[in-house]
Amino acid sequence: MAKQYRRIVTGHDAQGKSIIVSDGPAPGGFDEHGGGLAEFWITDQSPVDNKTPKGDPANLPRKLEPPHNGSIMRFFALPPDSLFTPQELEQHAKKLFASIGATHCQVDTSRHPAMHRTKTIDYIILLEGEVKLIVDKAETLLKPFDVVIQRGTNHAWSNPGKQAALLVAVLVDAEPAP
Numbered sequence: 001m002a003k004q005y006r007r008i009v010t011g012h013d014a015q016g017k018s019i020i021v022s023d024g025p026a027p028g029g030f031d032e033h034g035g036g037l038a039e040f041w042i043t044d045q046s047p048v049d050n051k052t053p054k055g056d057p058a059n060l061p062r063k064l065e066p067p068h069n070g071s072i073m074r075f076f077a078l079p080p081d082s083l084f085t086p087q088e089l090e091q092h093a094k095k096l097f098a099s100i101g102a103t104h105c106q107v108d109t110s111r112h113p114a115m116h117r118t119k120t121i122d123y124i125i126l127l128e129g130e131v132k133l134i135v136d137k138a139e140t141l142l143k144p145f146d147v148v149i150q151r152g153t154n155h156a157w158s159n160p161g162k163q164a165a166l167l168v169a170v171l172v173d174a175e176p177a178p
């Protein structure tokens with residue numbers, strides 16, 4: 001799973017004609033367990049300004065949540081839970097959320113150490129592997145190409161399989177849920 005994912009970004013030249021601005025690996029990386037992020041794009045306003053080049057927003061520091069009125073498109077990979085003891089999983093989750101500026105999102109981790117709640121609406125698609133979605137009062141097992149519309153709920157992703165799981169996520173800034 002520790003591979004690069006190709007990202008192609010289009011834009012406009014001085015005459016307003018469409019061009020390919022970049023074609024190469026998406027910024028990000030994966031750890032020794034197969035977990036990590038590949039960041040594809042980040043927006044910081046809505047509607048998005050497609051006229052003004054702003055550099056490569058995917059090279060910004062990794063954050064769990066998008067900017068105000070913005071969005072993030074990324075791949076994320078989850079290593080198998082079996083690689084961690086319960087104590088290691090708790091430490092791994094704390095370190096992960098701290099590294100993406102999201103300790104404030106961990107409001108109730110009583111069901112799972114990676115439980116978190118964001119001020120977003122997320123469109124999540126499982127691409128490879130199997131993942132369990134855990135919420136406060138339920139859980140369900142996902143198979144490839146299942147889609148989750150995650151609406152600002154307290155949740156966690158758990159990998160009960162033997163291989164790393166790969167998901168695509170589009171996170172859009174939203175009003176906080178009750």
